[in-house]
Amino acid sequence: MSQHLKIKNAYRLFLVIIGTIGLMVNTQFQASSLLYYTTLSNLLCLLYFAYLLIVKKGEKANFKGAVTLAITVTMLIYWCILAPYSFNVHGFTEYFGALMVHLFVPLMVILDWVFFDEKGRFSKKAPIFWLAIPLTYYAFTVIAATFKVVYPLTNTHYPYYFIDSNMYGWPTVFRNVIVLTLFFLILGYGFYRLDKKLGKK
Template structure:
């Protein structure tokens, strides 16, 4: 097993552990959080990359997989940025300084970002890929709003609100305010996606195709 595979296996285990701790503490309602969904995608991806390299060879030879990996990387990048700069200031000390919180909000995101920057080959993406990458967070926002408006499945940590995040809470804000939040986050996300697109032209392993 290569060092890259060992790294990914360790990060996959960290991600799985973090999500397991979250679900054990707060129940399946945690699956309605973007953080949990993005972390599940990340640890499942890490395990798949380990399998793919063992069975199929170096994943740097598969541009389609690298393009999908870019989407995964940006999805978890949004997790760490929104949490650290928007949500963490509102979190209690006890809920911030614990292993499960650091596993899902910092270790898994940073692990995936480092993996993509260092291990993936340069010039992995196409110009339109960042636009496609926005579909995941936009899809999540639609899902979260549908739950809040129609399904109303209870969400841990939100009192009686069926909306997982304050900036999506239509019980607290009107449609224009929530729409503005979504638009700003989407534009910021798209900017970050194109930053990754540009950075990967200069950072990473030499092209092998």
Template sequence: MSHRQRYRSLLAALGILGVSLQIAKDGWGMLLYYTVLSNILVFSFLIFIVLLESKRHTLNQDRLLRLKGGVTMAITITFVIYHFLLAPLVKPEDFWNIRNFLVHYIVPIGMILDTIILDKKNSYRIFDPFRWTIVPLFYSFFALFNGLVTKLPIPGATDSPFPYFFTNVSKYGWTSVLTNSLAIFIGYLLFGYGLLLLKKFIGKK
């Protein structure tokens, strides 16, 4: 097993641990959070590519790396939104614990570093950042559907059945929620194009 495979296997294991600790503490309702779902996406994808590489499977490297860019962006927004919007509102005991650091910091930053350093340069196409928005857009529809229709309770969410305060249509109205969504969408695109630009200069040849 190569150093790259070991690193990705360790990162996947940390992702599994973080998600498991979240569910063990607060139950299966944690699966309604974007944070938990994006971590599951990351460790599932890492396990997938490690297994393919270990079996020396013939890969379409360009397509795989472009898909990996989308997975990286999906977990990047977990880190960014949590750190700048949600962390200031969290109680100290809910912030300073290993499960929180695993899903919001260690796995996201580990995945970002993996993509920037270990993946080759010039892996992406000009419209890939738009394609990468599929994951957060899909989750936005899912969160609104749960908040308005299914109304499954979300552990620890003050705005339950909405997972995050900026998705709470009932409390803040459509104008506020759509404005928040648009701001996040634009920020997501900018980060996506930032990654695309960065990968023109950093990474393997």
């Protein structure tokens, strides 16, 4: 086994450990935590990197890009939209758990792509398909709201205030979703362009 591969596997094992601890601390083993995008995106990363460590093959660049964008969405939504206005964290344990799932894991996934992935393999249309994960989650929230599912952190039928149609109305929510979708599409193509640029080197 090459030194590079040993370092990559050690890094990914550490990522899985950090991700597991982060989910345990942040969710407190509550099943209702699976209703939130943060939990699901972190769980996706945990399962994906655990799979790579166990199987040691089958790493697909475009799917890795989808995983990377999905967890980047978690980080940016939290720090740019949620935390400044609703930073409801109490005590060291909650603060530590929030940092793990909203900062440490996202940054480690991005850095894994930077340091260990072969560059230049993203397809041109990949960033469009990467939006499937956050958009599927939004569709889930709309369906859940029709069945009056209550999210414990907000005590409403929506997990995040900026998609709460009961609070702001559908026109405002659709505007928010469209703006965020365009932003993450641009971000995805930013990953794509950087990947191509690094691939040429």
